[in-house]
Amino acid sequence: MAIILTDLRYTVAAGVALTVILWFVVPMIAG
Amino acid sequence: MESFDLNLLIRFLHVFSGILWIGLLYYFNFVQIPTMPKIPDDQKPAIGKHIAPAALFWFRWAAAFTVLFGLFSAWRQGFIVDAMMLGWGQGSLHTTWIGVGMWLGLIMAFNVWFVIWPNQKKALGIVDADADAKAKAGRTAMLFSRTNTLLSFPMLWGMLASKHLVGM
Numbered sequence: 201m202a203i204i205l206t207d208l209r210y211t212v213a214a215g216v217a218l219t220v221i222l223w224f225v226v227p228m229i230a231g
Numbered sequence: 232m233e234s235f236d237l238n239l240l241i242r243f244l245h246v247f248s249g250i251l252w253i254g255l256l257y258y259f260n261f262v263q264i265p266t267m268p269k270i271p272d273d274q275k276p277a278i279g280k281h282i283a284p285a286a287l288f289w290f291r292w293a294a295a296f297t298v299l300f301g302l303f304s305a306w307r308q309g310f311i312v313d314a315m316m317l318g319w320g321q322g323s324l325h326t327t328w329i330g331v332g333m334w335l336g337l338i339m340a341f342n343v344w345f346v347i348w349p350n351q352k353k354a355l356g357i358v359d360a361d362a363d364a365k366a367k368a369g370r371t372a373m374l375f376s377r378t379n380t381l382l383s384f385p386m387l388w389g390m391l392a393s394k395h396l397v398g399m
Contacts, residue, residue, distance in 0.1 A: 205377040208260060215384035222331060222385050226392075230318050230327040 238307060245300035252293035252343075253383055255286055260380045264373060279355055287351055294343040298336065305333065324397045332389025339379045339386065346375045 204210045263286075267278065305311040310326055314333055318326030353360040354369035 204381070205374045208265065208377070208380075211260070211377050211381050212384075215381040218381070219385040219388045222388065223396075226327050226331060226389075227324060230324045231320070231322050 238304065241300055241304045241307065245297060245304055248293045248297040248300060251289060252297050253387075255290040255293065256376065256379055256383065258286065259290075259376055264376070283351070283355055284357065287348065287355075291343050291348050294340045298340045301333065301336065305329070325393050328389050328396060329393035330389075332386050332393065335382050335386035335389060339382055342375045342379055347372050347379075350375075 204214045263278065263283070267275070270278065302311065305314055310329070313321055313323070313326040314330040316326075317330040317334075318324070321327075350368040350372035352358045354365050354372055356365070360368060
């Protein structure tokens, strides 16, 4: 987990991954 | 000439403040933090004593004004409550997306004012702290700065998707 915040490349990758996850989750919340 | 639209002015100030805030966040994460270890020790005070405190001044106030103008904008346009509830039961992608962006932005602004800034004050010697406490504070500030960098992607996406992904 720590590497996500200590290595900038992983930070960016995690940010993009979270964005993609929301892309699928948000339409489910909105119904 | 189009009639003057106060919502446009508020949004302009919101986006302007946001650029200043996130621009400095990216400066810290993409430029200053990775470059610090490469700077000779005798030159480090130029960053620690002069550049970083100035950057942090604009950084934290830009964060405050981004949130202020953003919330005012949402309130004035009448969707602040629906958005904060993530559009639950509204069947509206607009309020859900903007709500996701708003919550992430609020979490980030909280991190700036209540975690990053208090810890940076110790790390940069603006308030007194012993060497151990300074090092610990510096690491905490860095980790929360990284967290904000991570959150900035879905935050920006939520802000823009509320306009562009709706109706797809």
